[in-house]
Amino acid sequence: MTQTGQQIEDYVFGLVKNSPLASLINGGVYKFGTRPRDSKKEDAIVKFVTGYDGQIQSGTVVINIYVPDIDAFNNGVMVRDIRRCIEIETTANEWIESLTAENSDYMFRKAQTIYTEEEAEINQHFVSIRLKFRLPTF
Numbered sequence: 001m002t003q004t005g006q007q008i009e010d011y012v013f014g015l016v017k018n019s020p021l022a023s024l025i026n027g028g029v030y031k032f033g034t035r036p037r038d039s040k041k042e043d044a045i046v047k048f049v050t051g052y053d054g055q056i057q058s059g060t061v062v063i064n065i066y067v068p069d070i071d072a073f074n075n076g077v078m079v080r081d082i083r084r085c086i087e088i089e090t091t092a093n094e095w096i097e098s099l100t101a102e103n104s105d106y107m108f109r110k111a112q113t114i115y116t117e118e119e120a121e122i123n124q125h126f127v128s129i130r131l132k133f134r135l136p137t138f
Helices: 005-017 020-024 082-101
Strands: 029-031 044-052 056-068 107-110 115-119 124-136
Touching (some): 005 029, 005 056, 020 082, 056 082, 082 124
Parallel strands (some): 029 044
Antiparallel strands (some): 044 056, 056 124, 107 124, 115 124
């Protein structure tokens, strides 16, 4: 049976909520549009991006994990917390490898390399995880 975008987002949200990523970060796991506006924590955001119907339903889901910037040199200039971003990227990569080994209806793989991007307006960076999914619909 074909799934809606919200159903797919809910499924991935549950996976992230029960993953090593959720245990690693000091914030929460949220669906897109529900993260507290002024959060200064490491929060994971799950967002359904695209979906294509057919005998095999496929598409993309993005997980962004926010990491607050730090004053690494005690000079008032906020910079990326490189150590923390590397730790989250590495854990995310290991988690995705475990997803590809699981036996479920969904099949996952990385859509691109996991990377960190700047969110300058809020003095945070985020680790971006883009997953391709496939789901048989018959």
